[in-house]
Amino acid sequence: MAQEGAFAFEIRGGGVLPIGSFRSGKGEWAGMTRAGSSFGMGFTFPVPGPLGAFLGFGQRRFDCRGSVCADGAEWISTGFDVALRLVVGDRRIRPWLKGGFHSHRLEVSLRGPGGEPDETRSEGGSGFEIGGGLLVAIAERMSLSPGIHYGSGEVPFLGRSALRLEYLVADLGLVLGF
DSSP: OOSSSSSEEEEEEEEEEESSOOBOTTOOOOOEEEEEEEEEEEEEEEOSTTEEEEEEEEEEEEEEESTTBOTTOEEEEEEEEEEEEEEOOSSSEEEEEEEEEEEOEEEEEEEOTTSOEEEEEOSOOEEEEEEEEEEEEEETTEEEEEEEEEEEEEEEETTEEEEEEEEEEEEEEEEEEO
């Protein structure tokens, strides 16, 4: 019963910060990445015990800097989440922890041979996200939820080396129980 209700809907928005440059074993992806924005949403379903099963969607946008990227390009990672969420306590302010699988489909506009944009998309990819924060009740079955998450993933590209990404997300969510 520490969740918002039997079911909960959550929408989150905030910022994302890459940890170092995205990288591959061959150094092919040498462009610098910078902070960007993050958006996510999902549902929490009841499971036995104090846990909730979370199914959601997320998008992370990283500013792409350096000679590898077209002007104004962003790395856009879009994926789905399957996770478990633990909420502790039954007070107005409750800590939460969440961890699980996060898929990645990465898109970017690279600088082509003549300087023209070359739209590049990954074949898919997998990784994980773990995080924590607080649920702060603002009404019956409604909470604000500040949080921080760490994510990591391996993203393969056709004809190019795979890309390793690591990032931190700081965001604020609105959680509605029903």
